[in-house]
Amino acid sequence: MAFNYDPYIRSGKLPHIWCPGCTFGIVFKSLLRAVDSMQIPKDDIALVSGIGCASRLPGYVDWNTLHTAHGRAIPFATGLKMARPDKKVLVVSGDGDATAIGGNHFIHACRRNIDITVIVLNNFIYGMTGGQHSPTTPVGHMATTMPFGNVDPTFNIPALAKGAGATWVGRGTAYHVPALDKLIVGAVEHKGLSVLEIINGCPTTHGRRNKFRTPTDMLLWMKETALPVSAFEKFPAEKTVGKFPIGVLYKGEAKEYSETYFAMVEHLQKKQEGRGD
Amino acid sequence: MGTLKLLQGNEACAEGALYAGCTFFAGYPITPSTEVAEYLARRLPLIGGVILQMEDEIASVGAIIGASLAGKKAMTATSGPGFSLKQENIGFGMICEVPIVVIDVMRGGPSTGVPTGPSQSDIMQCKWGTHGDHPVICLTPAYVQEIFSETVRAFNLAERYRTPVFVAYDEIVGHMRERIEIPDKGVLPVENRRRPTCSPSEYMPFDDTQGDVPPIADFFSGYRQHITGLNHAADGFPVNASPRIHTDELRLLRKVEGNRKDIIRYETVMLEDAEIVVFGYGVSGRSGKSAVELARAEGIKAGLFRPLTIWPFPAEEVAELASRVKAIIVPELSLGQIVLEVERCAKGRCEVEGIFRVDGDPITPDQILEKIKEVG
Numbered sequence: 001m002a003f004n005y006d007p008y009i010r011s012g013k014l015p016h017i018w019c020p021g022c023t024f025g026i027v028f029k030s031l032l033r034a035v036d037s038m039q040i041p042k043d044d045i046a047l048v049s050g051i052g053c054a055s056r057l058p059g060y061v062d063w064n065t066l067h068t069a070h071g072r073a074i075p076f077a078t079g080l081k082m083a084r085p086d087k088k089v090l091v092v093s094g095d096g097d098a099t100a101i102g103g104n105h106f107i108h109a110c111r112r113n114i115d116i117t118v119i120v121l122n123n124f125i126y127g128m129t130g131g132q133h134s135p136t137t138p139v140g141h142m143a144t145t146m147p148f149g150n151v152d153p154t155f156n157i158p159a160l161a162k163g164a165g166a167t168w169v170g171r172g173t174a175y176h177v178p179a180l181d182k183l184i185v186g187a188v189e190h191k192g193l194s195v196l197e198i199i200n201g202c203p204t205t206h207g208r209r210n211k212f213r214t215p216t217d218m219l220l221w222m223k224e225t226a227l228p229v230s231a232f233e234k235f236p237a238e239k240t241v242g243k244f245p246i247g248v249l250y251k252g253e254a255k256e257y258s259e260t261y262f263a264m265v266e267h268l269q270k271k272q273e274g275r276g277d
Numbered sequence: 278m279g280t281l282k283l284l285q286g287n288e289a290c291a292e293g294a295l296y297a298g299c300t301f302f303a304g305y306p307i308t309p310s311t312e313v314a315e316y317l318a319r320r321l322p323l324i325g326g327v328i329l330q331m332e333d334e335i336a337s338v339g340a341i342i343g344a345s346l347a348g349k350k351a352m353t354a355t356s357g358p359g360f361s362l363k364q365e366n367i368g369f370g371m372i373c374e375v376p377i378v379v380i381d382v383m384r385g386g387p388s389t390g391v392p393t394g395p396s397q398s399d400i401m402q403c404k405w406g407t408h409g410d411h412p413v414i415c416l417t418p419a420y421v422q423e424i425f426s427e428t429v430r431a432f433n434l435a436e437r438y439r440t441p442v443f444v445a446y447d448e449i450v451g452h453m454r455e456r457i458e459i460p461d462k463g464v465l466p467v468e469n470r471r472r473p474t475c476s477p478s479e480y481m482p483f484d485d486t487q488g489d490v491p492p493i494a495d496f497f498s499g500y501r502q503h504i505t506g507l508n509h510a511a512d513g514f515p516v517n518a519s520p521r522i523h524t525d526e527l528r529l530l531r532k533v534e535g536n537r538k539d540i541i542r543y544e545t546v547m548l549e550d551a552e553i554v555v556f557g558y559g560v561s562g563r564s565g566k567s568a569v570e571l572a573r574a575e576g577i578k579a580g581l582f583r584p585l586t587i588w589p590f591p592a593e594e595v596a597e598l599a600s601r602v603k604a605i606i607v608p609e610l611s612l613g614q615i616v617l618e619v620e621r622c623a624k625g626r627c628e629v630e631g632i633f634r635v636d637g638d639p640i641t642p643d644q645i646l647e648k649i650k651e652v653g
Contacts, residue, residue, distance in 0.1 A: 010503075013514055043499050048343075059503055059514060064496040066346065067505035068339065069369050075336035079343020079351070080496060082327045083301060087497050105339075108332035265322045272323055 008032045008042070010062050017056050019127075021203040021215030023174035027121060028057055030177060031092075034184035045088040048077040050102060053128045053202075054094035054121035071102025074109045077116050085115075085258040090188065095122040096134040099155050103135075110164035113192045114257035119184070120157055120195065123202040131205030142209040161195035162250045168194035169250040174201065175222035176246060186248060192256045199226070199244075279460040286424045286451040287312035287354075290380055290444065291320065292459055293428025294352050297467055299378070300326035301351035303340035305333055305359060308392040309448040310382035313354035334359040338366035342375050346504065348495035350432055354380035356448075357390060360399055360406065367441055368407035369506045371529065374483070374493070376435035376470055378428070380444050382451040383559075383610075385635060394637035395448040397559055398611035403443050404588055410526055412533035414540055415443040415588035417558040421455035426465065427585060433468040434540060438532050439490050445587070447610060449560040449639055473500060481511045483525070489532040534589055542585040543594065547573060551580025552603045553649050556595070556619055558584045560639050561608040568645035579649050587615065592622045599623035604652040608632040608640040628652055 009032075018024045035045065045063045049055035051070035058065035068076045073091045081089045098106050098120045109116060125143060126132040133143035135155045143150055158169045168190035172180040180198065187194040201207055201218030212218045225243055227235070232245035284292065291313050294302070302321060304314040314330070321328045327344070331337045334355055341351035355363060360381045370377050383399045385391030399406075403415040414434050418427040428444055435442040473480045473492040477500045484491045494500030507515040508522045516522060533540065544562075546569055548554065553572070557565035562583035572579035582598060582605075584591050595618075598605060604627055607616040616631040623629050632648055634640050 042501060043497060046496055059505065062501060064501055065503045066343070066496075067503070067507070068342075069365055069506055072335065072339045072366060072369075075331060075339025075366075076343040076346075078329070078331075078336070079301070079303065079340035079345075080347050081343075082329060082340070083344040083347035083349045084497050104332050105336055108336075261327070265325055268322050269325065 003033055003036070005029060005032055008036070008062055010060055013060055016060055018053060019204045021201075022053070023123075023200045023219070024054060024057065024121060026174045026177060027180070027198055027200065028060065030180045031119070031184055032061070034181050035188065037181070038185060038188060040088055045090065046077070046080050047090045047092060048073045048080065049092050050097040051128075052094040052097045052126070053123070054092055055097060057092050071097050071100070071105065073097070074102060074105040074116070074118065078109065078114060081114055081116055081258055082261070085262060088188065089116045091116060091118045093118060093120050095120065095124060095136040095157070096126050099135045099157060099160065107160070107164035110161050110166040110193050110195065112257040113165055113167050113254045115191055115193070115259075117187045117190070117194045117196070119187070120197045121200050122157060122197050123200040123206065125202050125206035127202045127205045131209065141206070157197040158195065158249045165193070165254065166195045167192035167252040167254050168248070170195070170248045171197045171199065171244070171246050173199040173222040173226050173246060175219045176226060179246065183248070192254060279458045279464065281456060281458055283454055284421055284457055285312060285454050286421045286446065287382065288316045289421045289425040289457055290354070290428050291316035293425040294378070294432065295320060295324075296425070296459065296465065297350065297429045297432035299350045299352050299432065300324065301341060301344040301349040302327070302353065303329040303331050303337040303344070303351070304353050304355065305331055305337050307334075307356045307359040309384055309451050310354045310356045310359075310380060313380055334362035335366060338363045338370070338377070338379070341377050342366060342370050345375050345377050346496050348498070350376070350436070352378040352380065354382065356382045356384045356392075357386045357396070357399055358388065360402060364406040368409060368411065370441040371407065371411040372409075372506055372508070373504050374439040374529070375441070376439055376493075377441045378431045378435055378444065379441055380428070383445055383447045385637065391637050393448070395560060395610055395639060396635065397447055397561065397609050398614060398635070399445060400587060400611070401614045403445055410530065412440055412529050413443070413588040414438065414440065414533055414586070415445055416585060417587045418444065418446050418585060419450060419559050419562045419583065421450065421453060422457045423585065424450060425457055425459065429465050429467070433466065436468045436470040437490070438536065439470060439493055440533065447559050477501065482513045483509060484511045485525070485528055489528050489535065537589050540586055540589060541591050541594075543591055544581070544583040544585065546581035548580040548582065548598070550578055552578040553653055554580045554582055554598055554602050554605045555608065555645060555649070556582045556605050557608045558587055558615070561610060564640050564642045564645055565608060567642035568649060571642055571646050572649045577649060577653055590618050590622070595619055595622035596624070599626040602627050604628035604630060606630050606632065606645065606648050606652065608645050610634055610640065
């Protein structure tokens with residue numbers, strides 16, 4: 001039976017703002033299927049975003065939703081989580097939002113290992129403002145602010161997240177949809193800071209300037225370039241040139257921040273009661 | 278009888294926050310405001326509250342807005358350069374009408390300036406720091422006891438008007454120790470925001486048919502809502518090029534400007550027959566009070582107007598004074614900011630003279646007395 005998205009979509013707020021050929025709609029539906037499969041009540045989940053095309057996603061979802069300032073979703077989400085540690089808090093962000101203007105918040109949330117899921121929709125470009133290069137725009141690619149080809153080196157988002165202390169790191173694509181559903185479940189179920197990078201395509205401001213003639217070409221590029229992490233790790237280095245791994249890339253163990261904080265609170269309060277003051 | 282304590286201004290601020298029901302603080306270390314965070318770090322965990330030292334000033338405001346949206350009374354504290362960084366998310370708090378309290382312990386500037394010196398040069402930053410038109414409530418206590426009571430009032434105003442509220446005081450009163458009385462619970466009023474009574478399906482977070490201050494629902498309370506920093510309709514969703522933007526921005530201003538009588542507080546000393554008035558807030562108001570007493574001892578008809586609310590500005594009160602006095606003297610620890618507002622309201626009906634100082638020392642009563650004699 002086809003999945004019924006209606007209970008989750010604020011249908012009165014459609015049509016969405018995304019361009020024809022944008023892959024964010026694929027991710028949007030995957031997110032709804034994944035969270036539905038986990039049976040999280042709609043009142044018990046918040047979706048927080050910053051600014052950019054990806055950050056418009058929360059407006060279409062019938063949860064507690066918060067569309068904040070550019071790069072700042074994670075601090076707002078941290079406030080929500082620490083105020084209500086019993087609830088699920090998700091962040092949806094873009095490559096510029098999460099790793100440029102919001103880079104400091106991103107690495108510090110990873111360091112704290114607070115129980116928030118950060119989903120980064122990486123489309124390699126600033127789409128909403130018309131195609132300026134972002135920290136993930138491949139070197140050599142055309143962007144409106146790199147009209148002679150990008151010379152600005154890139155971030156590897158999963159490596160950044162792992163290095164900063166995130167305890168669950170994954171990567172999926174808008175092409176590998178059944179796998180994406182499972183990755184989102186894994187990220188949301190994980191206790192601690194989880195980062196899921198999702199490779200997306202922006203045909204309007206990136207693809208057509210960079211030899212992707214159609215939106216389909218961008219999806220085919222994902223199909224041909226992504227390798228399951230198990231295969232990626234087995235192949236000799238020369239066979240993985242130009243490829244990227246997808247799947248769960250890293251799982252670590254560390255204390256979760258809100259749990260540690262409130263354990264301290266409980267301990268202090270017990271000690272205080274014991275003293276009788 | 279409450280509890281008597283010897284406290285520093287910044288500690289009294291923290292006590293005021295606790296009295297008002299603050300259970301959430303997020304901040305970033307900065308001189309001369311850090312003691313607010315340090316004091317709350319020792320106290321908040323004991324009552325189940327949250328203290329967060331965030332990665333920067335920007336994140337601190339983001340975190341307290343998130344906490345407030347989840348129903349907590351939340352605060353941050355900072356000083357000059359940190360206050361500049363906070364402006365972005367403060368604007369979010371204003372357009373999304375989120376109750377928060379922001380403490381600014383003013384130090385010299387611009388930039389790093391004089392971290393350990395007093396200043397009153399953030400007062401226009403309070404008014405115009407974040408971009409766009411927006412309502413501003415800013416309280417300016419001058420005594421340690423007042424820092425306590427005005428911090429309580431700041432929380433009440435934030436809850437009542439559903440908006441960020443500033444408490445701005447200078448480094449001198451922030452670090453000064455004075456005896457204060459912390460009243461017993463229930464002596465000072467403590468208010469809570471109006472929450473919706475309608476069903477979740479009927480709830481609209483910015484429904485102006487509910488009055489200028491629509492009820493605010495907590496996240497995770499069953500009232501699923503969308504909050505955005507874009508201009509928004511009554512239901513919280515973005516609107517673009519709509520007459521709604523104009524009427525809603527007017528409502529935001531009106532909920533503060535239309536309630537001036539409720540928000541504006543000030544102290545006056547011997548104004549009835551005054552010919553020369555000192556208009557001073559914070560530490561400069563304290564010097565002003567001494568100067569007025571010295572002048573009266575010499576037979577000069579001087580008086581004091583000391584605002585505890587600087588924004589909204591006590592415009593009607595200044596206009597009334599200007600119509601019947603010879604001169605208004607404005608001492609301030611800047612090169613002339615609030616004096617412009619006094620001039621604007623005086624409309625040339627009396628002389629307006631500033632005394633400005635930015636060398637790290639306060640304006641002394643003698644300095645003010647000299648000016649009183651000069652204009653007299």
